[in-house]
Amino acid sequence: MSPMMPQRRLIRIVFPLLIKPVILLMTMLGIHIFWLRVIILTKGENYNSWKRSMTVALLARNKLKFVNGKITQPDPEDDDYDAWSRCNWMVISWILRVVSSEIGDSIMYLDDASAIWSELHDRFHQYNGPCVFGVKRSMQVLTQGSNIVQEYFTRLKALLDLVQQFRPQPICTCGAMKTIVDYQEQDQVLEFLVGLNDSYSTVHSQLLMQDPLPPINKFYATIIQEERQRGLNFVSTDSMDSSSSSTQFIRSVQSARPKVVCSHCGITGHAINKCYKQHGYPLSHKLHGKGCGSTSHSGKVVVNHFNGSAADKVPNC
Structure with a gap:
């Protein structure tokens, strides 16, 4: 420990009997915002997950030693007894908060947090063999199917972590351990x-x-x-298909429309009241001046500005 470390920070690190005032106040008021991520112990099947999340939460608050037996109950005449008692009962209230009501009723009258921890371990802890068998069986039938990759990977990763929890790696410093870990990752x-x-x-x-x-x-x-x-x-292909479908629909609508045939020249697309061969070509047309109705009897060029209602005013050929 560095001699320059502030005394207050040193107390928070090495003194588990310390309770921050904000935590004590929230505990007294029944506000347990720190335990929202702890799994609720409801039955034996989820005991290992509950123990893992509870251990992380207690370790983060420097209170794990109250349940693993490393901090035992001092003598009632000891100066630290009151501090120990306050922390012990606070940890008990935390445990009661994250178990079901049925389990809570069975441990309500135990006065030591470590005794409650041991009681739950003895009651719900199972031999690793059946647990590993159940996990391996779930992994055998687990496939992606209709799920996205993220959902499939999340479920598989949870099962893989359970196997590691049931079969923790031994502490070893030899080179063979690295090879074993590499094989497990493969x-x-x-x-x-x-x-x-x-x-x-x-x-x-x-x-x-x-x-x-x-x-x-x-x-x-x-x-x-x-x-x-x-x-x-897929989105790009779907957009192209939609555009192609729209084009085909427009073409089908256009083809379904009745075709107009000129009764004078027999060409489709216009009626006789707009027939250039009948009434003359406009000034902008390359055939202007050629055809019926483009000149008058006096030899002067006549430009016919017509519409549908004036067709009967133009002399017929």
Whole structure:
């Protein structure tokens, strides 16, 4: 410990009997905002998850030693007895907050937090063999199916973490331990790839060619990137299909319209009241001056400005 460290910070680190005033006040008022992320213990199946989340929460508040037996009850005449008693009852109130009402009734009258911790361990802790078997069985039938990659990976990662919890790694400093850990990480990668849909076979085949294999998080990031790219391609293809469908619809509507045929020249697209051969070509047309109705009997050029209502005023050929 550095001699320059402030005394107040030193007390917070090494003195577990210390309770911050804000935590004490919230505990007295029944405000447990610090325990919102702790799993509620309802039955034996979720005991391991509950113990893990509870351990993290107690360790973060420097109160884990009250349940693991490292801080025992002092003599009632000891100067630290009052501080220990206050912390002990606070930890008990935290435990009662994160268990079901049925379990809480069975441990309500225990006066020691470590005794409650041991009681729950003896009651709900199971031998690791059946637990590992259940997890392995769930992993065997777990596939992506209709789920997105993120949902599939989250469920698989939770099962893999459970296996590591039931089978913790031994503390070893030899080089063989690193090899064992590498093999376990490769097994996790293979478990992830086995449950993926066949549509990603090309991607994970390329990843499996790498030596050594990337960690499972690297595989996950690559598959997620491929999934997003496919989503963009699907949206682009869908937009093109919609545009093509709209074009076809417009063409079908246009083809369904009745065709107008000129009774004078027999050409479709205009009626006789707008027929240039009948009434003469306009000034801007290259055939202006050629055709019926373009000149008068006096030899002067006549420009016919007509509309549909004036067709009967133009002399017929």
